[in-house]
Amino acid sequence: MRMANEVACESTARDFHLPVERRLLFPMVEVGDAPETEEGDAVPAAVERIKNTIRHPHGHVLGEELAADDPELARTYQLFYETWQEGNAKTDEASLARPIDPGSLAVDNGGVKITPELVHLALRRVAGVADSELSTRYALPGETAALFG
Numbered sequence: 001m002r003m004a005n006e007v008a009c010e011s012t013a014r015d016f017h018l019p020v021e022r023r024l025l026f027p028m029v030e031v032g033d034a035p036e037t038e039e040g041d042a043v044p045a046a047v048e049r050i051k052n053t054i055r056h057p058h059g060h061v062l063g064e065e066l067a068a069d070d071p072e073l074a075r076t077y078q079l080f081y082e083t084w085q086e087g088n089a090k091t092d093e094a095s096l097a098r099p100i101d102p103g104s105l106a107v108d109n110g111g112v113k114i115t116p117e118l119v120h121l122a123l124r125r126v127a128g129v130a131d132s133e134l135s136t137r138y139a140l141p142g143e144t145a146a147l148f149g
Contacts, residue, residue, distance in 0.1 A: 012026070016031055027053075029053045034084070035081055054073055055068075100113075117141055118143075120140055
């Protein structure tokens with residue numbers, strides 16, 4: 001699971017650093033594309049770009065074309081949208097992560113800030129590899145938290 005997450009994060013970042021015309025994964029969106037404005041108004045053009053971006057890997061990677069009204073596309077977009085909303089709710093006006101209580105994941109000013117290292121350490125613990133030789137070899141800074149139970 002760690003490798004899949006790291007490869008996905010690295011591939012995403014690398015793709016967004018390329019000019020749009022050279023991107024393989026995200027040729028239709030920019031990092032700042034959002035389905036709503038800060039006031040909560042829909043941004044139809046961005047929603048369309050996001051949905052087309054969701055459809056893109058199906059054809060590019062899996063060799064299948066999804067219709068614009070395909071239920072799988074609708075479910076994937078809904079998951080994206082809910083995740084985007086949750087992320088917005090847990091960031092402040094400066095787009096900095098708010099501290100959370102690791103047990104409940106509720107915003108808590110006395111809690112911990114979510115960092116990539118914290119998530120990876122928690123995933124290692126859940127996967128049962130936190131004390132493995134590879135985890136020692138590829139040590140991450142910071143403390144772990146029980147983010148996933």
